[in-house]
Structures are given as structure tokens and as C-alpha cells.
Amino acid sequence: MSGKREQNKRKNRQAILAAAQQLFIQRGFEKTRIDDLARSAGIGKGTVYSYFASKEEILLELIANMRIKIHQQFSDNNDANAPVTAQLMTLFMCQFDFVENNPELARIMLRESMFPDKNTVEQRNQVDIKYLNTVSAILYQGQQRGELRGELDLLTCTLQMYSNYLTIISGWFIGYTRDHADVRDCLQRTILLSLSGCASEPFAEQYKTNTPHQNFYLNLRCKD
Amino acid sequence: MSGKREQNKRKNRQAILAAAQQLFIQRGFEKTRIDDLARSAGIGKGTVYSYFASKEEILLELIANMRIKIHQQFSDNNDANAPVTAQLMTLFMCQFDFVENNPELARIMLRESMFPDKNTVEQRNQVDIKYLNTVSAILYQGQQRGELRGELDLLTCTLQMYSNYLTIISGWFIGYTRDHADVRDCLQRTILLSLSGCASEPFAEQYKTNTPHQNFYLNLRCKD
DNA sequence: CTAAAAAGTTGACTGCGGTCATTTTTTCCG
DNA sequence: CGGAAAAAATGACCGCAGTCAACTTTTTAG
Incomplete structure (x- = not known):
């Protein structure tokens, strides 16, 4: 099962973008905290930064x-x-x-x-x-x-x-x-x-x- | 001596701008901390914000x-x-x-x-x-x-x-x-x-x- | 299967912009 | 003057983006 890692990475990236779409549009960019976004995507805050360099x-x-x-x-x-x-x-x-x-x-x-x-x-x-x-x-x-x-x-x-x-x-x-x-x-x-x-x-x-x-x-x- | 306050306000504002000119150009905008700028202008950090709304x-x-x-x-x-x-x-x-x-x-x-x-x-x-x-x-x-x-x-x-x-x-x-x-x-x-x-x-x-x-x-x- | 290495995850921590309750200075007025 | 009121200054503090050392999961190889 060598695809587990790749699969997970794709899932996480999508989850971050999906959460961002929801939160940035609904609550606004400034008002959305990375911590909330991470929580909403089901991952830890630090993890977000292994997928994206910044908010x-x-x-x-x-x-x-x-x-x-x-x-x-x-x-x-x-x-x-x-x-x-x-x-x-x-x-x-x-x-x-x-x-x-x-x-x-x-x-x-x-x-x-x-x-x-x-x-x-x-x-x-x-x-x-x-x-x-x-x-x-x-x-x-x-x-x-x-x-x-x-x-x-x-x-x-x-x-x-x-x-x-x-x-x-x-x-x-x-x-x-x-x-x-x-x-x-x-x-x-x-x-x-x-x-x-x-x-x-x-x-x-x-x-x-x-x-x-x-x-x-x-x-x-x-x-x- | 009722002009003391006005005079001081003008002086501080100028001091902030002068310090900003020096620091922003020399060290860059991002790298200049408000605290340093205030110190350099001879005032406290909080005071800066009674003259300007933001960096x-x-x-x-x-x-x-x-x-x-x-x-x-x-x-x-x-x-x-x-x-x-x-x-x-x-x-x-x-x-x-x-x-x-x-x-x-x-x-x-x-x-x-x-x-x-x-x-x-x-x-x-x-x-x-x-x-x-x-x-x-x-x-x-x-x-x-x-x-x-x-x-x-x-x-x-x-x-x-x-x-x-x-x-x-x-x-x-x-x-x-x-x-x-x-x-x-x-x-x-x-x-x-x-x-x-x-x-x-x-x-x-x-x-x-x-x-x-x-x-x-x-x-x-x-x-x- | 196992153990070591590699890759990925995490939340406590850092740094800095901005706030605000407290203190200090200035002005006003009797 | 003096002392009360108004204005201004201050730095401890807060919130949050972004970091990183410790930890967990996955992969590799023997």
C-alpha cells in the first residue's frame, strides 16, 4: 500500500481549500483564523503550513x-x-x-x-x-x-x-x-x-x- | 503658554515621519518594528498610534x-x-x-x-x-x-x-x-x-x- | 515481520502589530 | 499659585500568523 501517503496529501490539500472556500467567503478573509480553518479541515494548525506557505x-x-x-x-x-x-x-x-x-x-x-x-x-x-x-x-x-x-x-x-x-x-x-x-x-x-x-x-x-x-x-x- | 500642546504634537508627528523615513528606507518596511520606530522617534510605542492608525x-x-x-x-x-x-x-x-x-x-x-x-x-x-x-x-x-x-x-x-x-x-x-x-x-x-x-x-x-x-x-x- | 529511516503531523511557542487601563503632562479657572 | 479636569503618553498585554522541536505514521529494506 504505497499510495497511502500520496492519497492523504491530496485529501488534506483539498480539505484545506474546501474549508477556505467556505470560511473566506462566509466569514471573510481577515476574520478567518488559520486555527479555525485547520480545525474545519480536520487537521492541526501546523499541518496547514506544510501545504501552503501562508494564509x-x-x-x-x-x-x-x-x-x-x-x-x-x-x-x-x-x-x-x-x-x-x-x-x-x-x-x-x-x-x-x-x-x-x-x-x-x-x-x-x-x-x-x-x-x-x-x-x-x-x-x-x-x-x-x-x-x-x-x-x-x-x-x-x-x-x-x-x-x-x-x-x-x-x-x-x-x-x-x-x-x-x-x-x-x-x-x-x-x-x-x-x-x-x-x-x-x-x-x-x-x-x-x-x-x-x-x-x-x-x-x-x-x-x-x-x-x-x-x-x-x-x-x-x-x-x- | 497654551501652545505647548500643539507644538509638541507637531514635533512628535514630524519625529515619527522622520524616523520612518530613515528606517523604512534603510532597513525596509517589513523589517522595521513599530517599537524601534517609536524608540527612534523618542516616544513610546503606544504614542505612535495616537498619531497614525497603523504602520x-x-x-x-x-x-x-x-x-x-x-x-x-x-x-x-x-x-x-x-x-x-x-x-x-x-x-x-x-x-x-x-x-x-x-x-x-x-x-x-x-x-x-x-x-x-x-x-x-x-x-x-x-x-x-x-x-x-x-x-x-x-x-x-x-x-x-x-x-x-x-x-x-x-x-x-x-x-x-x-x-x-x-x-x-x-x-x-x-x-x-x-x-x-x-x-x-x-x-x-x-x-x-x-x-x-x-x-x-x-x-x-x-x-x-x-x-x-x-x-x-x-x-x-x-x-x- | 521488524527495525530503521523517511515523511508527515502537531500544538506549544515566538514575534510583532495593535489596544487600553493607568500614569504623566498640560491646561483651565477660582 | 493650586488643584481639578482634559489631553496625551506609556508599556504591559492581547490576538493571531507563522515556526519548530517532539512525536506519529508510512515506507523501505534486510
Whole structure:
């Protein structure tokens, strides 16, 4: 019976995540004590720390799992032939729904995701990249259909669209937007602006560049 | 001598900030204990908390003060007639210099600034708005000079430019950009993209909107 | 099967941010 | 002045995240 150990480890890890899901959502992240969480998972406090490096790590893995599910839902329902704006709106609003329903948890995730400290787990990062890849794919299709300029640098463009989303979310946290409809409107606005550009005619042309990105060390996949 | 109390309060507050500046920068935020900070300021630990609500509040006020100085430096040196791109680059790179030199402190500030929790001090927010106003002013001048489209919604445009900056900074924290030159390049790129737009000719026109923003409850001042 | 080694579990303990009852200083006013 | 009231300072204390030496379970190998 050499699988006993592995089996137990999987069970414990799941138990911790399940307890965390229950407690973090029900009672809140700050108000949940690790001791309670451990008790609820049927293990000792110290054991928790042989599975996760910190309380926050538990939350981040939990959220990463949720975000993968959300992404799956998007993929299942998205119409890849819809206009770029529509697809981006759908993708971003799916994410915002989660943020709106779990502001405390999402806030911690967003903080860590945008401004991580050194000891970040690579894997969690992958969920963000999954979303960036999706944006990238949407834009690439837009290029193929002629909606977007063909010589665009996709990476810059992807970053900008995602950054539009993050800033609107940030505005929501700060209190500049009140409800779902506000967020939707603002998001639509910035996306449209990104598409149409700020410059006036004579200038716009000269601002167009097509040299590829070389200083942002991230490779996105725009094709499945 | 009825001013004794007021005078002392001002002195203590300054002493705390001075000690914080020294210790947070020298030894780091995490590694500085409140007890040490209090000792260094010549007061008791409890007293610190009658001036600041938390360790983080001290840091945030400290940084807010630094950012005001940085902004002053920018104002003093900025050429208001330079092209929009140049002015924005100068403004953002001034800020990045601070971030680069104090990553730990800046990280905490950026996290709190973008995704604050409920009990945020209004005053600190004002520094961010100061910067947004500056961006707004730069863009407004650009409009006046004909560089930017006159019917642009300044708020949306301002948010987008600032969000370009924040995302590049975020990329730097994550490790997607390595050095000062990378950041500069990427920033330039996204700004140019914001100016020229992503859409191809026939589409670009129809994405242009000129209805003013109504769902983002922030009023910027684009004129001094 | 047994015993030693390896892997995993545990809760008492540590360190630090933040609190609060007590003490000290300052102000007010007769 | 003096002494009462108000304001401020203080450090012992608390709660909780995270550690670690002791202990238990599982695996390995002879």
C-alpha cells in the first residue's frame, strides 16, 4: 500500500481549500483564523503550513481555481466571430462579476497580481497569462477580419486592453463607479477610445508604429 | 503658554515621519518594528498610534509627501509646449524613478492606491488626483494645439494614459521588464498606441464618440 | 515481520502589530 | 499659585500568523 501517503496529501490539500472556500467567503478573509480553518479541515494548525506557505497563498490558489472556471465559462459561451469590443466586454464583465461578488478576496488577488512581492508562485501567474492570451486571441481575430490594423503590435495592444480593464476595476474599488452599469459603460468607453485613438488626423498617422515589442519579456499565444 | 500642546504634537508627528523615513528606507518596511520606530522617534510605542492608525498609514503619508515633492520637481522642469508624448513620458518616468529606487515602499503604495480597503484616508487619494489633473492638463493643452482630437472625452483619455503607466509599472514588478530603458520603451509604445488607436481606417471612425463621461464620479481640473 | 529511516503531523511557542487601563503632562479657572 | 479636569503618553498585554522541536505514521529494506 504505497499510495497511502500520496492519497492523504491530496485529501488534506483539498480539505484545506474546501474549508477556505467556505470560511473566506462566509466569514471573510481577515476574520478567518488559520486555527479555525485547520480545525474545519480536520487537521492541526501546523499541518496547514506544510501545504501552503501562508494564509494568503491559500486564498490565491483558491481564487486561481475560481478564475479558471470563470474562464472556462467564457470560452464556452463566447462567439469568436462577434466584434472585438463585444468579446472583450464579455470577457472583462465575467471577471468583474467575480470581483463584485467577492470584493475582499478579489482585492487581495488583484494587489498580488499587479504588484507581487519577490516570492511569487509562478503557477498563479499562469492564470493571468491565460486571460492575456485570450485577449490576444480576440485581437488577433479582429486583425484577421480587418477590424484592427494588421501591423499592430499585438502585445502592446493586449496590454493596453487589459490595462483598461484593471483601471476601471480600480476605479470601482476607489468608489469612482457605483454599480454594474457604470462599470460596463466606462469599460466600453475606454475600449472604444483604445480602438479609435486620441490623436487628431494629421498626427495620428505619424504615431503609428509597427516595430515589434522587444522590451517586454512576455510571450502571448494568440492562436489556440 | 497654551501652545505647548500643539507644538509638541507637531514635533512628535514630524519625529515619527522622520524616523520612518530613515528606517523604512534603510532597513525596509517589513523589517522595521513599530517599537524601534517609536524608540527612534523618542516616544513610546503606544504614542505612535495616537498619531497614525497603523504602520501602513505612516508609510502612506510618508510616500504622499515624497510624491508631492516629485510632482513639484516635474512642474518646475516641464515644458508645457512640448508634445503630449514628451510631457507624459517625463511625468511618468519621474514617478518611475521613485518606484525603481524604493520598490518595497512603492509596491505598498501602489497596492493601496489602486485597490484600497474601505477605511481609506481621503487626503492620500488627493495625491493621485493631483497627478491625474496634471495628465488631464497635458492632454487639454494637446487638444488646444490640435495634437489631440477636440471632441475627446478628457476623463476617459486621462484614465487611459494613467492606466498605461500603471500597467507598465506592474509589468516591471512582475518582472516582464528588466531596466529603466525597457520601461521607457514600453511606456512610449503604449502612449503612442493610445494616440494612434488600434482600429483600421474604416472602423476607427465609427468608434469615435464624443458623449461626455457620466458614470465615473471624478472631476479633474485640466486648467490651472 | 521488524527495525530503521523517511515523511508527515502537531500544538506549544515566538514575534510583532495593535489596544487600553493607568500614569504623566498640560491646561483651565477660582 | 493650586488643584481639578482634559489631553496625551506609556508599556504591559492581547490576538493571531507563522515556526519548530517532539512525536506519529508510512515506507523501505534486510
